[in-house]
Every structure is written in C-alpha cells, then in structure tokens.
Amino acid sequence: MSELLKLANHYKSDKGSSTGSGTHFALLYEHFFGHLKDEKIKILEIGLNNGGPEHGSARLDRVITDCPSIKMWHHYFSNGDIWGWDINNIDIELLKSMKRFKFFKGDQGDIDSYKNFESLTNSVYPGNNMFDIIIDDGSHAFYHQQLSFVHLSKMLKPGGYYVIEDTHWQPDRTQGGSKLGGHAPFDKEQLPSTVNTRKLFDSIFIGKDHGTLVPNYGINEALRAPASENMFLSCEPESKTPHFGTNSDFKSLDQFNNMRNHLDTLNQKRPEYASELFNEMKLYDRILLNDRTLGQDLRRKAFVLKIIILKKRD
Numbered sequence: 307m308s309e310l311l312k313l314a315n316h317y318k319s320d321k322g323s324s325t326g327s328g329t330h331f332a333l334l335y336e337h338f339f340g341h342l343k344d345e346k347i348k349i350l351e352i353g354l355n356n357g358g359p360e361h362g363s364a365r366l367d368r369v370i371t372d373c374p375s376i377k378m379w380h381h382y383f384s385n386g387d388i389w390g391w392d393i394n395n396i397d398i399e400l401l402k403s404m405k406r407f408k409f410f411k412g413d414q415g416d417i418d419s420y421k422n423f424e425s426l427t428n429s430v431y432p433g434n435n436m437f438d439i440i441i442d443d444g445s446h447a448f449y450h451q452q453l454s455f456v457h458l459s460k461m462l463k464p465g466g467y468y469v470i471e472d473t474h475w476q477p478d479r480t481q482g483g484s485k486l487g488g489h490a491p492f493d494k495e496q497l498p499s500t501v502n503t504r505k506l507f508d509s510i511f512i513g514k515d516h517g518t519l520v521p522n523y524g525i526n527e528a529l530r531a532p533a534s535e536n537m538f539l540s541c542e543p544e545s546k547t548p549h550f551g552t553n554s555d556f557k558s559l560d561q562f563n564n565m566r567n568h569l570d571t572l573n574q575k576r577p578e579y580a581s582e583l584f585n586e587m588k589l590y591d592r593i594l595l596n597d598r599t600l601g602q603d604l605r606r607k608a609f610v611l612k613i614i615i616l617k618k619r620d
C-alpha cells in the first residue's frame with residue numbers, strides 16, 4: 307500500500323481510504339509530490355479538522371484537538387515545515403506535539419488574514435517565504451476558494467503546486483452548512499456572490515489533452531496547458547470581439563463562449579479580484595487526472611472529480 311495512504315488511514319484523515327468519505331487523495335498526492343518527500347519544503351494546508359464552522363456557526367468557537375492531515379504531512383515530509391491555517395483556535399498541546407508544525411489562525415474570507423500570514427511567514431523566513439505546496443481544504447465556499455487562490459498563489463514558488471479540494475460541495479444550509487448547530491455562516495447568501503470555482507477552472511483550462519501514462523512523480527506529460535497568452539488576451543472581459551480561430555486550443559466556439567461567459571460573470575460579480583484571479587491563473591498548468599496520466603487503478607480509486615491540482619510554471 308502507498309506510504310501516504312497508510313499514513314492518512316493511520317491518522318484518520320479522509321484523504322485516505324478508511325475514514326469519512328475516503329477520497330484517496332493521498333494516492334494522488336504521493337503520485338505527484340513523492341519526489342519532494344525528503345526535501346526541506348514548505349507546505350501550507352488550509353483546514354485542519356473536519357466538523358468546523360463550514361457545518362454551522364456553533365463551531366466558530368471550537369478549539370481544534372486533532373489535525374489528521376497535518377499529522378500525515380508532518381510524518382511524510384520529514385524535513386519539511388508544515389503550516390496549518392484555520393479559522394478555529396488550536397489546542398496548544400497539539401501544536402507542541404509536532405516540532406515542524408506551525409499554526410496560523412485566519413479566516414479565508416478576511417483580506418487582513420492574508421496580510422498577516424504574509425508578514426508572519428516573512429518574519430519566520432526573511433526574504434524567502436515562498437511555499438512549495440498549498441492545499442485549500444478549508445470551508446470549500448467558492449468565494450473563499452477564489453480569494454485564497456488570488457492571495458496565496460503569490461506565495462507559491464514557480465514549479466510549486468496549488469490544490470483545491472472538495473470542489474463538489476458547498477457549506478450551504480442545504481448541503482450541511484448548519485448541521486452541527488447555529489446558522490450556516492458560509493452559506494452562499496452570507497458570502498459575496500461569485501461563480502462556481504470548478505466550472506471557472508474547467509472553462510479556462512481547456513488546452514489540448516497531452517496526457518499519457520506517467521510513472522510516479524513524472525508529471526511533464528500530465529499537464530493540460532491553459533489557454534495561451536494570445537487566447538487570454540482575446541478573452542479579457544473588456545474585449546468585445548472574440549478572436550475565435552486564432553488559437554487552436556479551442557475545440558469549438560461553444561468552448562470559447564463558455565470561457566467568455568465565466569470571465570464576464572466573474573468580472574460583474576467580483577470586479578475587485580476578477581482580473582487578479584485571471585492573471586494568477588495564467589501562471590499555471592492544470593494536471594490532468596485521467597486513466598492515461600494516473601493509470602486505471604489510481605484513477606478509479608481517487609475522487610478525481612472533486613479536486614483541482616495546478617502546477618505553477620517554472
């Protein structure tokens with residue numbers, strides 16, 4: 307069995323196969339991050355323990371007493387610095403139990419949290435606070451996912467990985483956003499309105515499917531390039547004339563219009579970050595998660611439709 311999957315199961319993270327929904331994301335992570343195992347990396351994960359305020363405001367005052375995926379990362383990346391970011395406080399004994407674990411208390415929906423995180427990491431690593439891996443496993447609200455990407459992408463090294471987990475679920479009242487008591491603080495009615503993160507990324511990363519079966523850790527063949535610079539230019543929200551046909555990445559006019567619609571809607575709803583988000587997206591390739599890039603066994607086990615894995619270009 308994969309080492310990371312064993313650790314996920316041992317620490318009872320649902321990134322494994324035996325706890326909760328058993329997403330098997332650990333298999334994907336080992337496949338793509340395994341070559342970094344012994345490196346002195348910096349990894350940040352937003353979201354420490356299931357059952358937080360994404361399930362009800364009564365959980366806003368919770369103190370976190372377990373952090374399965376942080377324990378898994380700490381064990382696996384034995385030379386890495388493991389940063390955990392959460393809106394809840396953490397039990398001090400838990401924090402002290404792992405010597406390379408660093409905790410940041412912040413809210414994904416609060417701009418000041420990003421500023422504070424940047425200052426804190428700058429003081430810990432003067433002039434070198436860029437991360438190798440950033441995983442967003444926080445509230446899962448579209449607005450939070452997008453705000454985190456806009457701000458934290460700037461703290462990811464070239465060649466680094468940015469991951470958004472559980473893109474299929476929203477902390478809405480209807481989907482369990484208040485099931486653990488209180489109102490649903492991250493219901494879509496409570497947060498600024500925006501587009502669906504998965505659909506946004508799907509509409510933009512449409513380049514040709516270059517995927518072929520890759521051995522563990524080899525990802526060059528597993529990248530799906532986003533639109534080329536030309537294509538992005540022709541799709542800027544203010545550009546009224548689509549230059550469809552100038553770029554062979556588009557397979558159809560529908561695909562082109564889909565991208566335009568998403569960008570236009572994002573720009574109308576969230577003008578304060580639409581262009582920034584778009585500019586950050588241009589820096590990435592998206593990793594294809596299919597039979598050819600993962601092999602049938604891994605592709606079938608891992609919940610590939612619930613996760614987005616991006617690689618920042620070198």
Ligand SMILES: C[S@@+](CC[C@H](N)C(=O)[O-])C[C@H]1O[C@@H](n2cnc3c(N)ncnc32)[C@H](O)[C@@H]1O
Binds near residue numbers: 354374376392414
């Ligand atoms: C799905 S759980 C994380 C599970 C954990 N990563 C694991 O694999 O075991 C989500 C976490 O996100 C945190 N969270 C919810 N809303 C947040 C927000 N607005 N900002 C930061 N963290 C948030 C919750 O407190 C909770 O710990």
